[in-house]
Amino acid sequence: MKLKESISLIPVGPVEQTILEYIQQKLSTILNTEVFIRPMHILPSGIFDTRRNQYDIRAVLKLLHDFEDTSGYKIGYINEDCYEDGSEYVLGESVLKGEELVIALPRLNLIDGNTDRTIFLNRVLKETLHELGHSLGLLHCPHGYCVMHNSATLHRKEVDLANPYCGRCEELLIQSDSTF
Numbered sequence: 001m002k003l004k005e006s007i008s009l010i011p012v013g014p015v016e017q018t019i020l021e022y023i024q025q026k027l028s029t030i031l032n033t034e035v036f037i038r039p040m041h042i043l044p045s046g047i048f049d050t051r052r053n054q055y056d057i058r059a060v061l062k063l064l065h066d067f068e069d070t071s072g073y074k075i076g077y078i079n080e081d082c083y084e085d086g087s088e089y090v091l092g093e094s095v096l097k098g099e100e101l102v103i104a105l106p107r108l109n110l111i112d113g114n115t116d117r118t119i120f121l122n123r124v125l126k127e128t129l130h131e132l133g134h135s136l137g138l139l140h141c142p143h144g145y146c147v148m149h150n151s152a153t154l155h156r157k158e159v160d161l162a163n164p165y166c167g168r169c170e171e172l173l174i175q176s177d178s179t180f
Helices: 016-029 056-065 106-113 119-137 167-176
Strands: 007-011 035-036 054-056 072-079 092-094 100-104
Touching: 007 016, 016 035, 016 072, 016 092, 016 119, 054 056, 054 100, 056 072, 072 119, 092 119, 100 106, 100 119, 106 119
Parallel strands: 007 035, 007 072, 072 100
Antiparallel strands: 092 100
């Protein structure tokens, strides 16, 4: 599969460079596209909810939307706990057929109390591919081996990261003209 648009990885606040480099290498290989790491974007204090002690992920999406330094898909990585209305927390967020998506890192490292670095990086990659799938127009998939399966259970699934989208989802991507 080859993604038509390039991808920019944007740290929103301080994020480990090694995480961004890992995702850059994996996405460029899996999606056969250019992936760039952009400079850090500062988190404004106005999007922090002091009552919840979390950041509003929709506000982070808007920050990325207003970020003019890139073309193609903008993937923000935030090393802070995030929420959206109606949810205790979120792992990631995107707009269906939009160009911006956000991955919230802290809880991906806390799932099941696991602190293994490789498992954490693969969870970040799975969540990135999942939210990117939504940006490309995909909805949740019933196949447990597909990265588009409900992300709340994604960390437990055996997703083949070399071929993360099932045949059905890959066909939908080809039909949507997102890839060639």
